[in-house]
Amino acid sequence: xxKRRFTPAYPAEFRERGVRxxxxxxxxxASDTAACxxxxxxxxxSPDSLRARCQQAERDSGQRVGLTSAEKDRIKELAREVxxxxxxxxxLKKASAYFAQAELDRPLKx
Numbered sequence: 001x002x003k004r005r006f007t008p009a010y011p012a013e014f015r016e017r018g019v020r021x022x023x024x025x026x027x028x029x030a031s032d033t034a035a036c037x038x039x040x041x042x043x044x045x046s047p048d049s050l051r052a053r054c055q056q057a058e059r060d061s062g063q064r065v066g067l068t069s070a071e072k073d074r075i076k077e078l079a080r081e082v083x084x085x086x087x088x089x090x091x092l093k094k095a096s097a098y099f100a101q102a103e104l105d106r107p108l109k110x
Contacts, residue, residue: 010045018043018050019057 021039029035036047036054043050058064067075 014043015053018045019054022050022054 018039021043022035025039026032026035029038032051032054033047036051040047040050055064055066056069059066060068060070
């Protein structure tokens with residue numbers, strides 16, 4: 001099994017700077033891909049991460065169709081809440097089954 005590499009999280013200012021550089025320099029290149037390939041090494045990140053950040057910035061500003069960052073965060077939060085509630089329900093089901101079995105095992109009073 002191979003170990004996954006740790007990729008550091010870039011600060012928000014760094015991400016915003018990368019998007020700004022892409023938007024300013026985009027006109028100098030034939031395509032978005034060419035712009036990302038030229039600008040990313042200057043920033044010290046991969047072209048794919050720069051491309052993804054630029055696309056997400058466009059979604060957040062309404063220029064591109066898709067989920068905004070706030071919507072993605074809300075979906076993650078709701079998914080976590082659903083997972084926690086399902087775990088709680090499973091625990092309650094097991095506890096009720098345990099206590100129901102204990103009630104059946106108890107000797108009858110006459």
